[in-house]
Amino acid sequence: MPVARVSVDVPLAHLDRPFDYLVPAEQDADAVPGCRVRVRFAGQLVDGYLLERAESSEYGRKLTFLDRVVSSEPVLSPEVAELARAVADRYAGSLIDVLRMAIPPRHARAEAKPSPDPGPAPVAPPEEGWARYPLGSHLLEALRSGRAARAVWQALPAEDWPARLAEAAASMASTGRGALVVVPDHRDLARLHAACLALMHEADVVALSADLGPSERYKRWLAVRRGSVRVVLGTRGATFAPVHDLGLVVVWDDGDDLHSEPRMPYPNVRDVLVQRAHLTGASFLVGGFARTAEAQLLVDSGWAHEVVAARDTLRSVAPRVAAVGDNDWQEVKDPAARSARLPSMAFDAARAALSADSPVLIQVPRRGYVPALACGQCRAPARCRRCAGPLALPGGTRDGEPRPAYCRWCGATEAAYRCPTCGSRRLRGQIIGARRTAEELGRAFNGVPVRTSGGDEVLSTVPGGRSLVVATPGAEPVAPDGYGAALLLDGWALLGRADLRAAEEALRRWMTAAALVHEAGRVVVIADSSLAPVQALVRWDPVWHARQELAAREELGFPPAVRMATVDGSRDALAAVLDDLHLPPSGEVLGPVPLDEDRERALVRVARPDGRSLAAVLSELQSVRSARKEPEAVRVKLDPLEVL
Structure with missing residues (x-):
């Protein structure tokens, strides 16, 4: 197998x-599939991953030798390589962009240390916690039986x-x-890790997060790759x-925006794990x-079953939820209307x-003191005279006097608005922040x-x-015995956002906070009780709301x-892209519309069965622009969280 097929770390589509x-x-023994290599590409030495060894090449010309094998550690497993390719194809990205997310940077010292052998399998836990859900016990039984x-x-x-x-x-x-x-963040991870240690030995569980530091995180990641955990x-x-x-992939609170990767090709954790479950069974x-x-x-x-509790069980543990309606709307929005x-x-x-x-x-909804101001007479948003940015109050005093308003964009003080x-x-x-509310x-x-x-x-x-x-x-902290009450203020600020997911996100944030209240507690939400998200919260029926939202x-x-x-x-780059766009029959282009002075955005949508074709079209379009060395970049995001 003298030929090595290498995925080269070059950011060109x-x-x-x-x-x-x-x-x-001399490097034959070290050049194993999945290892890191250095190769000469276009006159430069670049990194890469050896995907496989082959007997021959279809290139037809003289091949260059590998410069060196960086490490014989097979960091890229065949399963992860297949998943990375599938994710890149789904989101119109490149394989190397996904591999940068999948494989952490190398640390030679951590790599030189051996990982411990895996211990005996833990004992199956009891089912009492899942018994409150009619299908909960069946779920655990399926997991234990290998189905x-x-x-x-x-x-x-x-x-x-x-x-x-x-x-x-x-x-x-x-x-x-x-x-x-x-899980979404390190606080959730700490709680989950403690719960797992209560059921399993410490050697059976490992937690991976960015706050570990590069060396420790790579050490733990290697233990996973070597099968120790x-x-x-x-x-x-x-x-x-x-x-x-x-055998099992789990995502908690999939609606949290922390599950969306901010780097190309912008995959979402839920969708990646769905793809991973499909590929691996x-x-x-x-x-x-x-x-x-x-x-x-x-x-x-029909791809998944729902595991929900009976309504009688829900009523016995849910807090009492009430909504403040339209009669108090203006008084709630304007704190000066009340003492x-x-x-x-x-x-x-x-x-x-x-x-x-x-x-x-x-x-x-907002941190700070008073993060958004408006004219006291006509209610027009207060803007900076220099850059048109939003004005805010910083809170506190200066020389015994309240500090004047300032611009949140340029920082200039606006003392004579x-x-x-x-x-x-x-x-x-317009909006009262957390610090002013606490005061x-x-x-x-x-x-x-x-x-x-x-x-x-x-x-x-x-x-x-x-x-x-x-x-x-x-950022809601956990109380040991739960909260006695939860007050969800300024619901209009969450529901009034110009976002397709505003209602869904508002309900998710409300329910996450309300779930911290013990069963004898009360929840008060400041929002119009006739709105669907508020009704779903009052009845504690997120399934109904999700069905309404999907419909x-x-x-x-x-x-x-x-x-x-x-x-x-x-404008010019986007016009050229749309001219070269060959969509499937269900394809439709909406826009373009201006984003700012220099950039525009177009929305492209197709029927769900044509999603793979859309990703292929956009990937090919990016490849053509890259080969032509087009000077102006065009950003493509599939299934974005924000479309408005």
Whole structure:
């Protein structure tokens, strides 16, 4: 096998294919499939991965020798290589872009140390936790018996979800096969890791996250690649972890935007794990307190079953949820209309929880003090005179006086604001931030400790007892015995975003916070009770909302009912791309529309069965532009989170 087929680390779309090289005799033993190599390409030494060895080449010309084998460690497994190729094809990207996400940078010292041998398989865990769900026990039984199970799990309020996921992973590990669980952030990962250690030996579980540092993370990743660990936990970067004999893949809270990769080709964890389960025959589980339209599509298509609790069980554990409707709408939006930040219903719920010696969670959509200002007369957004950026209040005082407004874009102080529309000098808050809310609540509940969580200071847990916890969405800390009440403020700020997923995202954030309340607690949401997301929260019925959302998107032709791509670029570059675009029969181009002064965006959508054809067309288009050395780049994203 003298020929080595190498994936070369060159970021050019038209070079997304293997290249053949000869293997020097002295490096024959080290040049194993999956190892890192250095090759000469276009006159430069570049990195690459050896994909396979072959007897001959179809190149027809004289081949160049490998420059050297960087390491004989086979870091790229055949299963991960196949998955990376499938992901690149699905998202109109290149293989090397996906491999950069899948394989961490090399650390020679960590690579030189041997990994321990795997220990005996753990004992299968009990089923009591999953017994509250009619299909929960059947799910664990399928995992233990080796049958492929695909499920969408709807977690009950106040559910100990780390324990349930740990039980699913331990059930698979008890058969000797591997499990991979992906969660949004490091706080979720810490809780899940602790739950897994309660059921399995420490040597059976490894946690992969970016905050470990390059050397430690590579050491743990190698232990997974060498088969020393059965259960792998991690954040987005662990999606491609090379787990041996993979039997189960799990994603928790798939609607969280942290599951979307910000680097090309912008894959989503849920979709990658669906693809991985399809290629390997592994079981698949997606869980959360809310449900996305994409997860609902898995159920409606028959690809996955839903694991949900009976309504009687739900009613026995769900907190009581109430909504403040239109009568209090303006008063809630304008804190100057009341002496306190909270409407009476929310104030009563907080007071009752504090009197029962329980903490109260207050969710505020924005951090900061007053992050958005408007004219006090005509309500027009307040803008900076220099750059037209949004004005905000920083909070605090200077020389005993309140600090003046400033621009959030250029930082310039605006001490003498005058509205260009009506000439008024008065300012009012459009949105009240977490710091200002904490300040006002501290005055309303004198003597009660107030804690804030969000931005650079995110709390993982808070102690029990009387306290007010003001948190931004996604930064809600966990209380040991649950919260006595949750107050979800400024719902209009979440629901009013110009985003296709605004309603779905608002419900997900509300349910994540409300799920931290114990069963005797109360939840008050400040939003119009007639809106579908608010109704879903009040009834605690995310499945109904997901069905409504999916049906609406099918009617309007939005993802996931269709495959859609965004194409961004300058006006001339985008026009050239659209002229060369040969779509399948169901294809449709919407736009283009301006993004800013220099760039425009076009939306391209096709029927879902034509999704693979759309990805191939866009990939070929990028390859042609790369081969022509077009000076202006065009960005392509398939199935983007944002389409508006």
